[in-house]
Amino acid sequence: MARDVIRVAAGLAGLAVGLTACGGGETASGADGPPRDGGTLRVVGSSDVEHLDTASVASVGAYGLARIYARTLFGTRASNDFNETVPVRADVAVRLPTRENGDIGKDGRTYTVRLRKGVLWNTRPVRAVTAPDFVRGFERLCNPASPSPAKGYYTSTIEGMDAFCRGFGGVDAKDPGAIAEYQQKRDIEGIHAKDDETLVFRLKRPASDFLNLLSLPFTAAAPQEYERYVPDGRDFRQHTISDGPYQISEYRPGMSYLLTRNPAWRQDTDPLRERHVEKIRITLGQDSPETVQGQIEQGSADLAWDQPVPTQAIPRLRDDPRFAIRDAPSNSPYLVFNTRSPNNGGALGKREVRQALEYAIDRSALVKIVGGPSVARPLHTVIPPGSAGYAPSDRYATPGASGDPAKCRELLGKAGRPGLTLRFPYRTNSVHRLIAQSIQQNLAACGVRTELTADTGGSFYSSTLVTPAQAGEGRWDIAAPGWTPDWYGNNGRSVIQPLFDGRAYGPNSTNYGGYNNSQVNDLIDAALTADDASRAAGFWQRADQKIMEDAAIVPLLDRAHTIFRSSRVRGARFVPTAAGYDYTRLWLADD
Known part of the structure; x- marks a missing residue:
C-alpha cells in the first residue's frame, strides 16, 4: 500500500x-x-x-x-x-x-x-x-x-x-x-x-x-x-x-x-x-554471549534475544551468510552521571567535575571491545548520526579518541575534587562487563576509584536507573546505558527530550541522571514549536551543544548491531x- x-x-x-x-x-x-x-x-x-x-x-x-x-x-x-x-x-x-x-x-x-x-x-x-x-x-x-x-x-x-x-x-x-x-x-x-x-x-x-x-x-x-x-x-x-x-x-x-x-x-x-x-x-537467563552464539551455530537455538554476536567471533563469521551487521544508529552505550548523588560531597552535581571526567574515557578501546570500526565508531555528541540535529563535534577532544588522563587529573584538581569514589552498576549481558571494566581502568588512570556492581535480572533499567529515590540516596553515581532513538528520520525529539528534559524527571524517566537546565528545556520547546523540520533541527543541535557543555553524559559509541x-x-x-x-x-x- x-x-x-x-x-x-x-x-x-x-x-x-x-x-x-x-x-x-x-x-x-x-x-x-x-x-x-x-x-x-x-x-x-x-x-x-x-x-x-x-x-x-x-x-x-x-x-x-x-x-x-x-x-x-x-x-x-x-x-x-x-x-x-x-x-x-x-x-x-x-x-x-x-x-x-x-x-x-x-x-x-x-x-x-x-x-x-x-x-x-x-x-x-x-x-x-x-x-x-x-x-x-x-x-x-x-x-x-x-x-x-x-x-x-x-x-x-x-x-x-x-x-x-x-x-x-x-x-x-x-x-x-x-x-x-x-x-x-x-x-x-x-x-x-x-x-x-x-x-x-x-x-x-x-x-x-x-x-x-x-x-x-x-x-x-x-x-x-x-x-x-x-x-x-x-x-x-x-x-x-x-x-x-x-x-x-x-x-x-x-x-x-x-x-x-x-x-x-x-x-x-x-x-x-x-x-x-x-x-x-x-x-x-543465559548471560554468556559465547554460549548463546554456540547454541545458534550448533542449531539448538535460532536467534539471540539480547546478545549481539561475540566480538571474537566476528572475524570468522564475516563471510557467513547467516551473519550480518545491521544499521541502527544509536548512542550506545553512553556514560551518564547521577547529578543528584550525595556521594563525594555531591561532586557529580558540579559541572567542572563532570567536564574533567569527559577526558578520561578511551573510546578507541571500546570500539575494539564491540567488534572494531565496522561495528562502531567513537561518538562525541548526544545526537547520533542519522538523526535530526546531528552535527559532528568533539568538545573534549583527545588524541585518537583514546582519552587524556593527565587532563582529567588536572581538571579534577582545579575543581578541588581529586580522589573520587564512584558507584558503578553495570549490565551483565553482552559485552557490558568488559565495557564497565574498561571505563573503570580509564577512571583509575586519572585517580578515580570505581566500585563495580553487577546489575542482574533486568533490574538495571527497571529499578536502578529509573527510581529517583535510588539516585537521591546515591545508590549509583555513573552507569552505561544505551539509547536507540524511538524512531528515525524526523526524530529530533526522540533523543533530547526523553533523555534531558528536566521537567519530566520522575519515576520511570529515562533522564536517568536527573539533569535539568532551563536553557535546554527552552530549546526543546523551541524545537517542538518550530514551523519546519530544518528549523527544529537547528534547535536540537543547539541543545546538544549545551548538554555537552554541561557534561551531562559522556557519549561513547555510535554502534551498529x-x-x-x-x-x-x-x-x-x-x-x-x-x-x-x-x-x-x-x-x-x-x-
Missing part, C-alpha cells in the same frame, strides 16, 4: 548511515523461496524486559516483543534496507492522515484517524478493537503505578494531556480500582473517540512528527480488561491480551515466554506483519528500533 507511506522531511528522507553494513544475512523471500508455515522459533538470551505493559516499555527487547502482540495506529516495516524502515505506514489505521485527504485540519492541529475493520482482540468471545481502546491506551501512559517513560512526547503535544497526567499523579498507585475510576471519569481534552472507528486528536500546536508518535508501542490499544490490574504489575503480566499475530500463552518472569498463534488475528487486516512460525519460545541466525531461519528482516529481526516475518526451513 504505497499510498500509506509518509516520507520524512526533505534532507532526512535519504539519510545515510556511516558504518559499514555487511550484506550477509540478507534474506528476502525471493532468495529464500516461498514462506513455509509451522515450527517453533527458539530465541535465547539473558534478561527479561523491564516492562511488559506497552504503556511503559523502554528497551529494544520490549519493542520487539510488543510488536508481535500489540498493535498501534501506525508503524514501520521491517527491512534489511535501513531507509525502508524509516517511513511511517498505516497499521490499525486505514490510511495516513494528510491535508490532501482532509484528515489533517487546515491549522495542522486536528488529526482524524479512521480505524480499519476486522482487527480483533483474542478475548472470549472475540471483539473488535475500537477507538475507545486507543483512548484508554493514551490514558494509561500517565498511570501512577508504571508511568510511561515517553509520556513527555504526548504531554507536550496533545491538548489537555498534561493536565490529565498531573491529576493522575495523586491516585493510589497500588489500587487498580482507583486507577480505572480516574481513567473512566476524566477525559483527555485532545483525544476523542468520535465513534468506534474514528479517533480525533487535537494538538497544542502543529507537530511535524505527530504520526511518528502514533507509531510508538506506548500508544497501542488497551482492552478494557486491563483496568482490572495494576499497570505492569505481576497480575497484569499474566493476563496480556493480543490483537497481533501472536499471544503470550505462558510467561515465567525472568525465565521464559511462550507465544502461540492468536486465533483472532487475520492477515488481511494487518499490512505490516505476517505469521509463519507456529510458536515462539524465548528462554532467558551484529546479528546471527541459525541455518533454518529464512525471511529475516530487521527492525532497527528493536535491534532484532521481526519474528512475524520470518519462517523456518525444514529441520
Whole structure:
C-alpha cells in the first residue's frame, strides 16, 4: 500500500548511515523461496524486559516483543534496507492522515484517524478493537503505578494531556480500582473517540512528527480488561491480551515466554506483519554471549534475544551468510552521571567535575571491545548520526579518541575534587562487563576509584536507573546505558527530550541522571514549536551543544548491531528500533 507511506522531511528522507553494513544475512523471500508455515522459533538470551505493559516499555527487547502482540495506529516495516524502515505506514489505521485527504485540519492541529475493520482482540468471545481502546491506551501512559517513560512526547503535544497526567499523579498507585475510576471519569481534552472507528486528536500546536508518535508501542490499544490490574504489575503480566499475530500463552518472569498463534488475528487486516512460525519460545537467563552464539551455530537455538554476536567471533563469521551487521544508529552505550548523588560531597552535581571526567574515557578501546570500526565508531555528541540535529563535534577532544588522563587529573584538581569514589552498576549481558571494566581502568588512570556492581535480572533499567529515590540516596553515581532513538528520520525529539528534559524527571524517566537546565528545556520547546523540520533541527543541535557543555553524559559509541541466525531461519528482516529481526516475518526451513 504505497499510498500509506509518509516520507520524512526533505534532507532526512535519504539519510545515510556511516558504518559499514555487511550484506550477509540478507534474506528476502525471493532468495529464500516461498514462506513455509509451522515450527517453533527458539530465541535465547539473558534478561527479561523491564516492562511488559506497552504503556511503559523502554528497551529494544520490549519493542520487539510488543510488536508481535500489540498493535498501534501506525508503524514501520521491517527491512534489511535501513531507509525502508524509516517511513511511517498505516497499521490499525486505514490510511495516513494528510491535508490532501482532509484528515489533517487546515491549522495542522486536528488529526482524524479512521480505524480499519476486522482487527480483533483474542478475548472470549472475540471483539473488535475500537477507538475507545486507543483512548484508554493514551490514558494509561500517565498511570501512577508504571508511568510511561515517553509520556513527555504526548504531554507536550496533545491538548489537555498534561493536565490529565498531573491529576493522575495523586491516585493510589497500588489500587487498580482507583486507577480505572480516574481513567473512566476524566477525559483527555485532545483525544476523542468520535465513534468506534474514528479517533480525533487535537494538538497544542502543529507537530511535524505527530504520526511518528502514533507509531510508538506506548500508544497501542488497551482492552478494557486491563483496568482490572495494576499497570505492569505481576497480575497484569499474566493476563496480556493480543490483537497481533501472536499471544503470550505462558510467561515465567525472568525465565521464559511462550507465544502461540492468536486465533483472532487475520492477515488481511494487518499490512505490516505476517505469521509463519507456529510458536515462539524465548528462554532467558543465559548471560554468556559465547554460549548463546554456540547454541545458534550448533542449531539448538535460532536467534539471540539480547546478545549481539561475540566480538571474537566476528572475524570468522564475516563471510557467513547467516551473519550480518545491521544499521541502527544509536548512542550506545553512553556514560551518564547521577547529578543528584550525595556521594563525594555531591561532586557529580558540579559541572567542572563532570567536564574533567569527559577526558578520561578511551573510546578507541571500546570500539575494539564491540567488534572494531565496522561495528562502531567513537561518538562525541548526544545526537547520533542519522538523526535530526546531528552535527559532528568533539568538545573534549583527545588524541585518537583514546582519552587524556593527565587532563582529567588536572581538571579534577582545579575543581578541588581529586580522589573520587564512584558507584558503578553495570549490565551483565553482552559485552557490558568488559565495557564497565574498561571505563573503570580509564577512571583509575586519572585517580578515580570505581566500585563495580553487577546489575542482574533486568533490574538495571527497571529499578536502578529509573527510581529517583535510588539516585537521591546515591545508590549509583555513573552507569552505561544505551539509547536507540524511538524512531528515525524526523526524530529530533526522540533523543533530547526523553533523555534531558528536566521537567519530566520522575519515576520511570529515562533522564536517568536527573539533569535539568532551563536553557535546554527552552530549546526543546523551541524545537517542538518550530514551523519546519530544518528549523527544529537547528534547535536540537543547539541543545546538544549545551548538554555537552554541561557534561551531562559522556557519549561513547555510535554502534551498529551484529546479528546471527541459525541455518533454518529464512525471511529475516530487521527492525532497527528493536535491534532484532521481526519474528512475524520470518519462517523456518525444514529441520
